[in-house]
Amino acid sequence: MSTGWGIAAVTLVSLATLTIGALTMRVSRTTSDFYVASRSVSPVLNSSAIGGEYLSAASFLGVAGLVLANGPDMLWYPIGWTAGYLFLLVFVAAPLRRSGAYTVPDFAQLRLQSVAVRRAATVLVVAVGWLYLLPQFQGAGLTLAVVTGAAPWVGSVLVAVIVVVNVVAGGMRGITFVQAFQYWLKLSALLVPAFFLLLAWQRDGRPSPVADADWLLPTSGGDGMALYTTYSLLAATFLGTMGLPHVVVRFYTNPDGHAARRTTLLVLGLLGGFYLLPTLYGVLGRIYAGDLVAGRAADTVVLALPGRLYDGTAADLLGALVTAGAFAAFLSTSCGVTMAIAGVMGQSINRWPPTARRVPPITALRVSAAACVLVPLGLALGSESVSVASSVAFAFALAASTFSPLLVLGIWWRGLTAAGAMAGLAGGGVCAVAGSVVTLAAHPEGWAGALLAQPAAWSAPVGFGLMIAVSLLTRGSVPPGTSRTMVRLHTPEHLDVDRSPAR
Structure with a gap:
């Protein structure tokens, strides 16, 4: 694909994103508009927006790269990312919406x-958000460098600026429309080229990679370490999904608990359909782009395939379309994560001492949005890039070890205490963060490397176990009014029941 086509694709996506954000400024006026879109987002719109923000660089580029390099065993990533919404549907979605909170810290205090x-x-929301933003900025830099030849920092800075402008302009109501548009753009950006790539493959008559047994089932018959990695990955994705702040906050925008459940069901369908496409690109990459297997190059297979199978204008058009989809992936996910962090930080500005004067909530959110992207942007510009999908896995492991036990036990167990919650958040968080830091710094091998690179299988039980054990030891400190809160979480809104405390 020529540089001009790549620049045109990135420019059009950026302008469309900014235009939608600017148009929503007219309808984003109140604090509720900016923080939770006035809790009026329909299930169809909200599910599209969730699909837009959830299908990040790891989904659009990383899944295809993993399948290309490591075979179908890597499909546990998209399976886990999708099935996590089933857990969210069963355990979290409706009660969390009924809590009436704005953010995860709001729920914790309630x-x-x-x-x-x-x-x-609040600290953990920021940490998970930064872990999630880092690969988005790195992926944007990689994509723009591949398709235009620009320096990697250009794409990172461009995404950061557009994200801040959109969050500042319209808050949650604004980015809801942006993300819904970008989900359908990403789906089209993979679906249309996939049709033509399959036609070209059929025309060439090249054999399917299923004949390559080493690639088809690379860990079949492997040792226990491979089995542990798979189960730990599933634990991280299943439990981590329900704890990701930018996912959780979207359920506060539904009108009620029933709408939250409908939204989750629709999201399952949207994600399941989407993940078929990057898998296909990974398989076709095994046939036409085997030279990209090494290192970060595998993450570029989606961008490279149109030029491997077509020439001239056809290659330019298809390449521009997948480039537009990739850039939309960085923008939509970064908008959602930034909004989640800014919402929490914006509230903290007026809560955390010493605050002499209250800052208007909308102003606090806007200032927080501009500030919260600086750290991950700096890390993206100054650190060595790692695999997009692997780096996102660290964020899932941290969420699975901290917010997942907090939400599940907070919603379903009356006996959870503040001391138990603090012990679980600290213990699970330290274990997950330590595993990620040691992996990135020392690259340990063998069982130590597997346990640290995929810590969720043991760090999540640590989080759950500490919350339960310490809560049992401090059972006398269960907050007053807990019974009323539990009734509020579990009673459908249309039922008229006595919600008074039952202690």
């Missing part, structure tokens, strides 16, 4: 009546 737990949850 449920446990503890400022300390709220502050710990």
